[in-house]
Amino acid sequence: MSAPYKQDLPPQGGFPAIKYKRNLPTKGPGGALIFGVVGAICTFGFWRVGQGNLEKRELQRERAWARIHLVPALLAENDRDIYRREQAALVREKEIMKDVKGWEVGAKAYHSKRYTPASIVVI
Template identity: 50%
Template sequence: MVQDLPPVGGYGPVQYRRNLPPRGFRPSHYLFAMGALCAYGFWEAGKGIKEQRELAREKVWSRIHLIPMLQAEVDRDTVRRQLAADAREKELMKDVPGWKNGSVYNSDRYVRPNYVVTPSQDNMKRTR
């Protein structure tokens, strides 16, 4: 009886792992791509922040340059209101003897009037 023996030099290696081709890029390529993408994003964000800062600076300076014009408009409105108030006072107090039109304060200094705009009673009834 002849026994069955392995071939001379032994059997070939047994393939126990799957032999699949690698899918996608190497991890180092993904890491480099993400680093480049983040760097570009930070670069663009920095440019946007600089632009927002410049726009804010421009807005502040435009407001600073508009202050004299706006103050002149407020002064014109104050003078107009003061003249209208003086005219109303003259009309109301024309029958009072000895009434002197002008300031109610005991001073010759100019006192800036403070106006408070209140809604009329008609408007109050409409809102309820």
């Protein structure tokens, strides 16, 4: 007896393969290239930092030597300023204390042979 229905069978040679893999296009550079570029940029940056440190060290050395060579001139200028101020103070003291008998203009408050600079500078 024959079946009243017709059975559905696969086609000759089978069904085509089902495409289940993701087929995404590659966009942009690969990971190795990105890693290499970042490494190159970091290397260049560290090299520039090193160059900057060398230049900064040289400028500090130059500034230190400039100060060393300027110290005598600055000390001499300061000594001249102190002398001028002391002479002006003596003139003021002489003018203020002219009526006091026995007053010595410029007498030291400390009886010592050592030089003691004025602790108060009158400007």
